[in-house]
Amino acid sequence: MPDQSPDPGDPADDHLREHQLSSQELLRGHFLHAFRDTVRLPDGREALREYVRHPGAVMIIAQLEDGRLVLERQYRYPVQSVMLEFPAGKLDAGEASLACAQRELLEETGYSAASWAKAGVMHPVISYSTEFIDVWFAKDLTAGERKLDAGEFLDVFTASPAELLQWCRDGRVTDAKTLAGTLWLQNVLSGAWTLDWQDGARPGQA
Structure with missing residues (x-):
């Protein structure tokens, strides 16, 4: 499938972007595939992001x-x-x-x-x-x-x-x-x- 993100990568939004530093798989079930990522925030600090990957x-x-x-x-x-x-x-x-x-x-x-x-x-x-x-x-x-x-x-x-x-x-x-x-x-x-x-x-x- 093509990228379905609403944000195609406009450089004007760089001050809002978070960048993945590492990723940990939490669950691979029959339907759900969950991750916990460490990201770098726009101000340089780090944060955790937990989310589910979905096929659409x-x-x-x-x-x-x-x-x-x-x-x-x-x-x-x-x-x-x-x-x-x-x-x-x-x-x-x-x-x-x-x-x-x-x-x-x-x-x-x-x-x-x-x-x-x-x-x-x-x-x-x-x-x-x-x-x-x-x-x-x-x-x-x-x-x-x-x-x-x-x-x-x-x-x-x-x-x-x-x-x-x-x-x-x-x-x-x-x-x-x-x-x-x-x-x-x-x-x-x-x-x-x-x-x-x-x-x-x-x-x-x-």
């Missing part, structure tokens, strides 16, 4: 012909709650972003899409993770059969954009990626932000 993920804002959105209800163990979310999933090693979005939408919801548009990228937990999430829009949906992973349990449902916005406002939706995705959706629907749609029959091009 995708999120899909899929809209049916009637305008309703494809959403999920899934239990998230760390917060001990069932969360309302847009479909999303982790990139496999070497997997292109669009191919991942197509795979995750089909596996989790049973839908495939003929048209796709990459809206942008978000960094949900910049204080302790390298994770980035590519935000994809999908339309011209066709319903099919879900292919959930072993041990994966979730409900798929639909809601109108107005319902989703209300749930964000009243606190039913607290998932960061879904809140950010709703911002994108709101601006796309208003015409303030435009999308560059592509044929979904060409996976792996992004």
